[in-house]
Amino acid sequence: MVHRPRRADGHRPPLPRLQNGVGPRRLLFGPTLLKTLMKIGIAGLIYIFLAHSAVLSKIMEDEISGLAVLQLPLGARLAGAVLAVLSVALVTFSYMLLIQRGSLMATTSLYPRRPIEENIGSLLDAAWPELTYSQGAKAPHQHGSTTAASPSAYSIQLLYVGRMAEDEGGDRVARSRFECAANPEGEGHIRSHWLTSGSPLAKNIVQIMVWEWVSVWLATLLILGTLCFNGFLTNNRNPDSFPRLTVMLIYLVAYMVHFCYVWIVCLRFFRDVFGGAAWSLLERARFVVAESLKLRSHSRGSLFRFRSIDKANENFVPTAFNAALGHPATSPSPTLGLSSNDLGKSDTATAEQDEGAAEFRDALAMIGSAQKTERATATAASALAVERVVANAIVMTGVTLSSGFASWTSSQFSQNSPNNTTTTQIGSLALLASLSLGAVAMFTSAMHLEILSSAFRNILSLKETKINGLAVDHYRKRPGGGSAYPLSDTQTGGPMKPLTFTMETVPLAEVGLGDFFGSSRSRGWKGLLGMALFGPGYAMLPQVGDHERKSAEVDFDFVARLRTGTVVLTTRATDRHAKNRDGSNVESINVCHIAEGGYGKEDC
Numbered sequence: 001m002v003h004r005p006r007r008a009d010g011h012r013p014p015l016p017r018l019q020n021g022v023g024p025r026r027l028l029f030g031p032t033l034l035k036t037l038m039k040i041g042i043a044g045l046i047y048i049f050l051a052h053s054a055v056l057s058k059i060m061e062d063e064i065s066g067l068a069v070l071q072l073p074l075g076a077r078l079a080g081a082v083l084a085v086l087s088v089a090l091v092t093f094s095y096m097l098l099i100q101r102g103s104l105m106a107t108t109s110l111y112p113r114r115p116i117e118e119n120i121g122s123l124l125d126a127a128w129p130e131l132t133y134s135q136g137a138k139a140p141h142q143h144g145s146t147t148a149a150s151p152s153a154y155s156i157q158l159l160y161v162g163r164m165a166e167d168e169g170g171d172r173v174a175r176s177r178f179e180c181a182a183n184p185e186g187e188g189h190i191r192s193h194w195l196t197s198g199s200p201l202a203k204n205i206v207q208i209m210v211w212e213w214v215s216v217w218l219a220t221l222l223i224l225g226t227l228c229f230n231g232f233l234t235n236n237r238n239p240d241s242f243p244r245l246t247v248m249l250i251y252l253v254a255y256m257v258h259f260c261y262v263w264i265v266c267l268r269f270f271r272d273v274f275g276g277a278a279w280s281l282l283e284r285a286r287f288v289v290a291e292s293l294k295l296r297s298h299s300r301g302s303l304f305r306f307r308s309i310d311k312a313n314e315n316f317v318p319t320a321f322n323a324a325l326g327h328p329a330t331s332p333s334p335t336l337g338l339s340s341n342d343l344g345k346s347d348t349a350t351a352e353q354d355e356g357a358a359e360f361r362d363a364l365a366m367i368g369s370a371q372k373t374e375r376a377t378a379t380a381a382s383a384l385a386v387e388r389v390v391a392n393a394i395v396m397t398g399v400t401l402s403s404g405f406a407s408w409t410s411s412q413f414s415q416n417s418p419n420n421t422t423t424t425q426i427g428s429l430a431l432l433a434s435l436s437l438g439a440v441a442m443f444t445s446a447m448h449l450e451i452l453s454s455a456f457r458n459i460l461s462l463k464e465t466k467i468n469g470l471a472v473d474h475y476r477k478r479p480g481g482g483s484a485y486p487l488s489d490t491q492t493g494g495p496m497k498p499l500t501f502t503m504e505t506v507p508l509a510e511v512g513l514g515d516f517f518g519s520s521r522s523r524g525w526k527g528l529l530g531m532a533l534f535g536p537g538y539a540m541l542p543q544v545g546d547h548e549r550k551s552a553e554v555d556f557d558f559v560a561r562l563r564t565g566t567v568v569l570t571t572r573a574t575d576r577h578a579k580n581r582d583g584s585n586v587e588s589i590n591v592c593h594i595a596e597g598g599y600g601k602e603d604c
Contacts, residue, residue: 037260072229072236077407080228084404087221087397090533094214094393097534098207101541105203108542110193111277112519113558115270118509119278119501121560124567126506127158127499128287129176131326154505155292155496156468161306161323162286163578163586172323174288174306177564179326182576182592184568189555193519193539195546196277201375201452204382205269206537208449211389212262213535218396219255223248225403244431251435255392258442262389263513265449271511272453272460275501279463281558283309285569285589288323289467292496300325310466318364318466363475367462374462378455381448388445395438399431461502468498516540565596 159174167173226248227233230241288306298304303322310318465474501508516536520527530538558569569589573579578586 035260035264037256072231072407073234076228076231076234076236080225080404080407082404083221083225083228084401087218087225087400090214090217090221091393091397094210094534097541098210101543102203102207102210104542104544104547105198105206105540106200107198108547109196109198109202110519110540110542110546111196111270111274112511112515112539113190113192113194114515114518115274115509115511116194116277116281117558117560119275120281120558120569121562121567122506122509123278123282123499124158124177124560125562127154127156129157129159130564131176131178153497154499156499157290157292157295158282158287158499159290159306160286160591161288162589162591164576165578166576167578172321174290174304174323174325176326177562177567177593178595180567180591180593181595182574182590183594184557184570184572184574184590184592186572189557189571190559191556194277194556194558195542195554196280198542201379201382201456202273204379204386205266205452206540207386208262208382208389208445209266209537209540210534211386211393212259213537214533215255215389215393215396216259216535217533218393218400219252222396222400222403223252225400229403229407247432247435251439254439255442258446261446262449265446265453267511267513269453269456271508272457272501274511275508276460276463279309279467280311281569281589283311285591286587287591289469291469295325298325307469310463359475360472363471364466366475367466367471371459371462374455374458378452378459381452381455385445385448385452388441388448391441392438392445395434395441399434457502461500464498464500464502468500470498562593564593566594568592568594
């Protein structure tokens, strides 16, 4: 543990936080490397076209001089057959794996924990007040947290309304981060991934990840089979060897570009997924939304009207309720009624309220319809992308099969003629036609992937629109009085920002391939073999125990770093949260804020 000296005021400096997940893992496995590889592939494609003209002259000289090519040795033909069998076996095992475990992803998903933890920390650091404060008092800032990310800079704030042991009756109490100080009990449940509900869209994306990685092995077998079949490994080349190799290299470079692009889109997709997952976890953990300007007019212990965090699920029903601001002893009844400001209002004011409520309902209905449409678009595009990626894998397998067994069926004019002279099964034109189908499948899959990525981004954006109270503004297609943005902050004199990932007011954690490799729970040779053969998507394939919610991953701890310390979202019991008579937790997720320097003394 690194020692951090105390400042002059007695406090230690805040914990350093990585910006946007930048680190060695991001540099090695992030989108930047993939984009670089894609550019190298495009440059290689141009080089092949230019260099082929020089190769053609050498081929013509060999043909004119009567180049003699002997029959392929038995070892080379056996090697080609083995490569063909391996290619078929790999495709078969991939189908078996996805049939057995991929089908479970319609209801069960496994997500890497680190990006979700970082997103939770960004949201809570920005919008969870350190303390609830009295009317007219300035929000206290401790531990040097007077930055642009302080809660007053955002149009909404998040507070915790989970049950504590000291809460009386059925009233809810909204607490700030320091009012949630608690210590988890028992052994920690820090997993490498999070077990959550699945969806057809997530299932299709993981299938794409698996097939795209398998295609790398198929492409390797393809190029080895081509080298064997055309005599490059045994010095049995013929005039048709170089054209075939050129066609193959063009295809492989195109596949390299496609591979990098697919992973860039998949990482971008999961980047948005993990942002939405952070919002969903906070909703499950009993965090609620309060408008910042309205919150300042309420004193500690008074009732305040909170909104639930919206979910993108079409069956989710948003709720609003009253809760006391951090003072359980003075919490009045949550029964709603007209406030003193509502008494004596004219019929005109009441009519305006009814009109505004109707417009708000229309806005929510329009956003819900748009989310449903975008979800259907993304799911359909992902299904088409899976079909295209699988079709490309089958094309590679077919060409490898042809290369592996054509040398066994080729006819001979005479004993001294080249082995492949009269072979019509895999001539240059036939090879070009086959690989052209694979190229078409590759680039149409890229088009569908871009559609689904854009559609899911819109789903997350609409979700955050409702969370921030911007539904009416979105409905009107212009900024207006229906939301808290861009209202002016009277204390800072500047506009208040919405709390969103899509508008980039809160940093969204970057996602790299290392996050998926690191989330593999099987550390034995079987797990390593599975990751090597099927790639990062293998770590996200659930098992039957996960589907039945009987695995150890049902219990978890999410540990997010804040400037004031650490927040733990845990399924464990704590020394402050409420429990049922049988000793189980009242809440499904308990939230603990452990002040700076305190985390690590207990097993979290």
